[in-house]
Every structure is written in structure tokens, then in C-alpha cells.
Amino acid sequence: MRAAPTCPRCFGPLHGPSAWSSAYRCGTHGDVLPYQPPWPPTSTALEAIRKSSVVPVWLPWPLPAGWLVTGFGEVGDQRTGARASLVALTGPSLTEGPADLLLIAEEPGIGLGAAFAGLDGPDPGEGFDSGPPNAKIAVLGHPTALWCVDGQTDRAVYAGEAMGNWLWAIAWPADAGCVIALAELSLVDARDHELDVPFGAFSPRLED
Secondary structure (H helix, E strand, C coil), rough: CCCCCCCCCCCCCCCCCCCCCCCCCCCCCCCCCCEECCEEHHHHHHHHHCCCCCCCEEEEEEECCEEEEEEEEEECCCEEEEEEEEEEEEEEEECCCCEEEEEEEEECCCCCHHHHCCCCCCCCCCCCCCCCCCCCECCCCEEEEECCCCCCCCCCCEEECCCCCCEEEEEEEHHHHHHHHHHHEEEEHHHHCCCCEEECCCHHHHHH
């Protein structure tokens, strides 16, 4: 049996729907869509999130050398569909040791990206994009701007907009953010492609 869903803004427990309301409710953030227990890195999980997601399921393709997909996440339920999607990846950093990367697409107000970034959220905040972008990556073949966002100091946080939704890229350790700026990532929407994706071990970052 899978674990219970949690709040996408704080990962705290939720009160489930009742006879009086179909909403999930967080004691801190009120009515929210549920963050479902993360999926393991398998083709079955990828197919499930491809079918359920209302927003893009962003995947770097081709993957950077040495990188593997290490899990998936979503916010929503059978009634709403997934209004936020998360793809976790792990690979070599530009320094020593491995690096972890989360790519999140979400509708405004969901708060999953902000929660993983360590922000109060639910969105990147006013003025985060007031200066020139800190990175550009290809999204569906089009250059897309990302800005650094001040999250927790142990991670690099980038945020931007793609296809009318927030796009978050969050990397550990903090200097692994260079992966985003330098690796010339090219994102595709996994909903639109049948891909032979290489999988690794489940990412511990999804257990925040």
C-alpha cells in the first residue's frame, strides 16, 4: 500500500475529502491538491505520470552523459489529474561526487517547486525575473529563460515559465547548478514521446 498524500507546500499531513468537502486540507495552508507519494524510477511509473499529467512532464533528452532518471512525482488526484509533475535525475557533478536534479512543471499556486526550493511559496516570488536571465535551456526546441531564486543554501534553484506553467530546476549540491547553466539541457515533454529511458536508484531527494 502506498503512503498517504501530503501537502505540496510543506509535505505535512492532509485531512482527506469528507462528506462535506471533496478537498484535501493542510492545517497550515488550507485547501490544497495532494502531493502523491513519489513513484519509483520505472517505465510503469513513467507511463502512469504521462497519462495522468495535465502539465508537461519535462525530461532532458538526450540525457546528459552519465545521467539517469531516478523517480517521479505528481500533485493532484484522479479527479483533477496531475497539476504538477516532477522528474528526478542523478548524474556526475562538475566537481566531485554525484549531483541530483529535479525538474518540476506546475500550475501557478501549487507550491511544489517552492517547497523543494525551500521557499515559503507557493511561487518564485515578486521580481525574481526582474534582471537578465541566469541560464537559458531549450524547451521543445525554443530557448527558455531561467532565473536563480534564493532558496536553501545547499541547493541551486532556477525558475522560469514554459507552456503557461512554472518550470523549476533544482540541483544539489549548490554548485551542481552549473549543470543547468552549462550542459545546454534540451527538454522534451515525455507525454508526447515513447522513450527508452535509462533508470537509476530511487532519488532520496523525493523523500524531503
